[in-house]
Structures are given as structure tokens and as C-alpha cells.
Amino acid sequence: xxTSTTPRSLTAGELRAKLDSEHPPRLLDVRSPAEFEAAHxxxxxxxxxxxxxxxREELAEHLDTDVVLVCxxxxxxxxxxxxxxxxxxxxxxVLSGGMTSxxxxxxxxxxxxxxxxxxxxxxxxxxxxVLVGALGSFVVPGLQVLSAFVGGGLAFAAISNTCAMGVxxxxxxxxxxxxxxxxxxxxxxxxxx
Numbered sequence: 001x002x003t004s005t006t007p008r009s010l011t012a013g014e015l016r017a018k019l020d021s022e023h024p025p026r027l028l029d030v031r032s033p034a035e036f037e038a039a040h041x042x043x044x045x046x047x048x049x050x051x052x053x054x055x056r057e058e059l060a061e062h063l064d065t066d067v068v069l070v071c072x073x074x075x076x077x078x079x080x081x082x083x084x085x086x087x088x089x090x091x092x093x094v095l096s097g098g099m100t101s102x103x104x105x106x107x108x109x110x111x112x113x114x115x116x117x118x119x120x121x122x123x124x125x126x127x128x129x130v131l132v133g134a135l136g137s138f139v140v141p142g143l144q145v146l147s148a149f150v151g152g153g154l155a156f157a158a159i160s161n162t163c164a165m166g167v168x169x170x171x172x173x174x175x176x177x178x179x180x181x182x183x184x185x186x187x188x189x190x191x192x193x
Contacts, residue, residue, distance in 0.1 A: 008091065008092070008093040008094070009074075009093070009094055009095075009096040010068060010093050010094070010095055010096060011096050011097075011101070012095070012096075012097070012101045012102045012104075012105035012107055013105060015068060015095055015102070015107075016105075016107055018068070019041075019043075023066070024043075025066045025067055025068045025093070026045065026063070026066065026067050026068070027041050027043060027044035027045065027067075027068050027070055028044070028045055028047055028052075028063075028067055028068070028069050028070065028080070029041070029044045029045065029046045029047070029070045029071070030047060030048060030049045030052055030069060030070070030071050030076050030077055030079075030080040031046070031048065031049075031070075031071050031072055031076065031099075031117075031118070032048050032118060032170045032175055033046060033048060033175075033176075034115050034170070034174075034175040034176065035072065035115065035117055035118060037112040037113055037115070038111070038112055038113060038114055038115045038117075039099060039103065039109050039110070039111050039112070040070075040099070040109070040110055041070060041099075041102060041107070041108070041109065041110070042108055042109070042110050044070060045185065045188055046185070047059065047185045048170075049071075049076045049079060049080055049083075050167065050170075051185065052080050052083060052084070053083050055185075056083050056084060056086070056087040057087050057088075059084070059087070060084055060087040060088055060089040063084070063089055063092075064089075065089070065090075065091045065092060067092050067093070068092070068093045068094070068095055069081055069084075069092055069093065069094045069095070070094075070095045070098060070099060070102075071095075071098045071099070072098045072099050072100060072117050072118070072119065073097065073098045073100055073119070074094055074095065074096055074097055074098045075098075075161070077094040077095060077098060078094055079161065081094055115174070115175070118163075118166045118169060118170060118175075119166075121166075121169045121175075122163060122165050122166050122169060125165060125169065126150050126153075126154060126165060129146055129147070129150045130146075130147045130150050130151065132146060133145065133146030133147030133148070133149075133150065134147050153165065
């Protein structure tokens, strides 16, 4: 299997030009359904990274290389590119800076219910746990282990470029939207071209 080492990166301006062309690319947004619902590029398809990993071969059958992967900052889209490259679909593009750069550029965006993005939620929970561990150790001896555990988890997340806390938070009630049916997402992509 062919794998891509560095995905092609498109700026928000370059993507806008491609979307305005005669043959626009398909947009695959790999953020959580809640993040997608809050703001997304018009016409994009939502296939969260976890779903994409689970159904990569099926998705690769319905995609071509004229696909741009989108997330909040570009990190998850880069992971999605590697997953799809391993499934036999190398050479996909990634929106550089993700939805953050897209929105800053003033590009058209569909807005829904506002929610905190996943990175912000992770920072809040991780910071709160470290604070509880550090300050709570004055009341409950040994509670500083909680801070060490969270610190170790954050270091592992950076090294492995994964985030277990983000996955867990994406399953929380405030991040849920009507359930995403992976087969429906694949069918939409198959019908999209």
C-alpha cells in the first residue's frame, strides 16, 4: 500500500478558488458531529475521524484524489489523510489551518448551534484535573497523582498525535447530535459524484 508522507496543503484562499471552479473538490470534514453542526463549509460531508478509521476501505472506494479534508486546525485532517492513504487513496489535500483559517478568511460558512470545539474542552478538563490534583493534595494526601496522570496523558497524546480525552469528551451528552450513521455517510459520498 502506498502511503503519503506529507499531505498536500491548501490555504483557505486556494480552497475557495477550487470550490468556485468548474470541477470543485469534495470536502470531507473529520470533526465530531457537534463541531460540524456548530460551523462547517457549505457542501461538506461530515465523517468523524473515528468513523473514517473504522470504515476507511469502504470510504476509499467512493472517493477520488479530488478531496479536501477539513478539521478545526488541520491536525485531525492530516491523520485522516494518512488513514486514507493506508487504505489505498494517497494524495488527498488538507485545508491548512482548518476551519479556524477558513472562518478568519471570511469564507462562506454555515453556522448552527454554537459549541466549544474539542481542543478547548480538552484544555478545560485537563487543566481542571491538574488543578484539583495539585490543590486537593493538601486535603487528600496522594491526590497529586491525578496531576501526574493527566500530565503523562497529555505527553502521550502529543507523542502519539492522538487524544483519548478528546475521544471520551466527544461521547458526552453536550457533544452529541443525532447519531451519525456511517453507512448513510458512505452513501452520501457515493452519490456525491
